[in-house]
Amino acid sequence: MSEKKDEILYTYASNVYLNITNACPCNCEFCIRKTTDKVGESGSLWLSHNPTFEEVKAAVDSFDFTDHDEAVFCGYGEPTMSFDVLIAAAKYLRQKGIRTRLNTNGLGSLINKRDISKEICDNIDTISISMNASDAEKYEAIVHPVFGIKSFDAMLEFGKECRKYTENVAFTVVDVISDDDIAQCKRIADSLNVPLRVRKYSTEY
Ligand code: SF4
Known part of the structure; x- marks a missing residue:
């Protein structure tokens, strides 16, 4: 395990990532937190505490974005667990002219006990x-979400709600599930008018 702490901003494969919380209501079988x-x-992407906005701002300000026009909120945790900072x-x-992407488990409205899709x-x-x-x-x-069986429908509902406000929303699945399951995921995504992206399993969060 690496020693460095509080790695709020890091780069990987030419992308810039913001690690704003380690908290997550899930325990996915394939989560890279289990292995690295x-x-x-x-x-180390384990944080000593949840960064404040000022700490995230400082990390952004200290990074040279000359060769990057996007930052990705992508945990080592679920970014909507730290909703106000997010x-x-x-x-x-956005003020700095940098585009943003959110990689989320889609449970943010359950987490925050209100519909956060429009604000997102x-x-x-x-x-x-x-x-x-x-x-x-x-x-x-x-x-393994703490919210139990209702989580799947809540995740789909979040995608459906987001689609009301933006075209730039997609569902993802990792290619570790069967072709039949991927086909069924595609049918569900199509029914909600949201694209489905099939990702290769990798160490990218
Ligand atoms: S939602 Fe993300 S951070 Fe949470 S357990 Fe699953 S893969 Fe890991």
Whole structure:
């Protein structure tokens, strides 16, 4: 395990990532947190505390974005667990002319006990939601959300709501599930008018 702490901003494969919380209501079978504490050349992505907006701002300000026009909120945790910092940081990045992307488990409205889809879409340019499975039972078996069986429908609802506010929303699945399951995920995504992206399993969060 690497020693460095509080790696709020790191780069991997030419992307810039913002690690704003380690908190997450899930325990996905494939979560890279089970196997490593770093991505690429990053230091440890375990944070000593949830960064404040001022700490995220300082990390952004100390990074040279000359060769980058986008920053990706992508945990080592679920970014919507730190919702106020997420929105404040997204607004700040937009002010600086930097596009933003959110990689999320799609449970942010359950986490925050209100529908956050509009605020997310108003402030973040691209939303990527992990669908992970083709039905509620399989989802629960893979993701192990603290919210239980209702989580799958809540994740789909979040995608559906986001689609009202932006075209730049997609569901994702990792190619570790069966072709039949991927086909079913595609049918669900199509029914919600949201694209489905199939990702190769990798160490990218
Ligand atoms: S939602 Fe993301 S951070 Fe949370 S357990 Fe799943 S893969 Fe890991």
